[in-house]
Amino acid sequence: xxxxxxxxxxxxxxxxxxxxxxxxxxxxxxxxxxxxxxxxxxxxxxxxxxxxxxxxxxxxxxxxxxxxxxxxxxxxxxxxxxxxxxxxxxxxxxxxxxxxxxxxxxxxxxxxxxxxxxxxxxxxxxxxxxxxxxxxxxxxxxxxxxxxxxxxxxxxxxxxxxxxxxxxxxxxxxxxxxxxxxxxxxxxxxxxxxxxxxxxxxxxxxxxxxxxxxxxxxxxxxxxxxxxxxxxxxxxxxxxxxxxxxx
Numbered sequence: 001x002x003x004x005x006x007x008x009x010x011x012x013x014x015x016x017x018x019x020x021x022x023x024x025x026x027x028x029x030x031x032x033x034x035x036x037x038x039x040x041x042x043x044x045x046x047x048x049x050x051x052x053x054x055x056x057x058x059x060x061x062x063x064x065x066x067x068x069x070x071x072x073x074x075x076x077x078x079x080x081x082x083x084x085x086x087x088x089x090x091x092x093x094x095x096x097x098x099x100x101x102x103x104x105x106x107x108x109x110x111x112x113x114x115x116x117x118x119x120x121x122x123x124x125x126x127x128x129x130x131x132x133x134x135x136x137x138x139x140x141x142x143x144x145x146x147x148x149x150x151x152x153x154x155x156x157x158x159x160x161x162x163x164x165x166x167x168x169x170x171x172x173x174x175x176x177x178x179x180x181x182x183x184x185x186x187x188x189x190x191x192x193x194x195x196x197x198x199x200x201x202x203x204x205x206x207x208x209x210x211x212x213x214x215x216x217x218x219x220x221x222x223x224x225x226x227x228x229x230x231x232x233x234x235x236x237x238x239x240x241x242x243x244x245x246x247x
Contacts, residue, residue, distance in 0.1 A: 001108045004044040005230035006030060007187030008207030010080060011051045011058035018052060019210055019222060024061055026208045026227050026247065031069050033246040039070035042106050045113065046075045047187040048149030054082025059089035074102060077117045078149040078188060079124065096133050108234050109143040116150040116165055124150025124165040131170050138178040151186035151204055153197035159220035160189045160212060172198055183239050192243045203241045205230045
C-alpha cells in the first residue's frame, strides 16, 4: 500500500503571509504534485496543524483545495487547530467522542489516526477516553501504522522535545500490550527524523510550510528549507519511507 503523509500546513487567511511564505500556495503546489505523482495512493494523511490559528477562512480554503485531490484523504488536528472551527468546515470528518480520530483498514494493515490536541496547550495530551479508544481499536488489528501529530518520543532537539506528547507512559503501555503497531508517524516538529521508540520504528515529517532548523541547543529557529511530504510504501513484511521535496 502507498500512504502519503502531509503535515503542518499552517494555513492562514487566504492572501496573508506567514513569515514571508504563502502557506496556501505551498498547499496548492503540494496537491498538484500529489495528483501528478501519487494519484494511486491508498490514503493521504494530513497529520495536523492544518491552520496556524484555527482561522475559519483557512479551513474553508483547505476544504476547497481538497476537492482537487485525486487520492482519498483523512485529516488530523494539531495544537494550532481549533476543533469547533474545523467541524464547521468539515462536519462529516470521521471522529469519536468529539475527537478527530479514526482508522482505515487497508489490505496491508490498519491506519490509525490519533487525536493529541489539548486546547490551550502547545504540547500534546491523551485523556482516558482517547487512550481507551486506542486500546479498543488496536485489539483486533493484525498490524497497524499509528499517526499522531505530537511525537511521544524525543528527537534530540530540546527546543522541540519539550513540546512533544506529555506523559507518554500510558501510550507506551498500550502499544506494548498489543504489540501490533509496526511504525509511528508524527508531525509537529517540522523536521524529518527517524529512529525507534521502545522498539517501534518512527518517522517525523517536514512541513509544507516553514521548517525547523537543525539546532541541538538554544532556542527554536526557523528554517526555509523546501517543503516536503512523506511517501510510505508498506507490505506485510516491509515499510519504506521516502521524503519528497516538492518545491
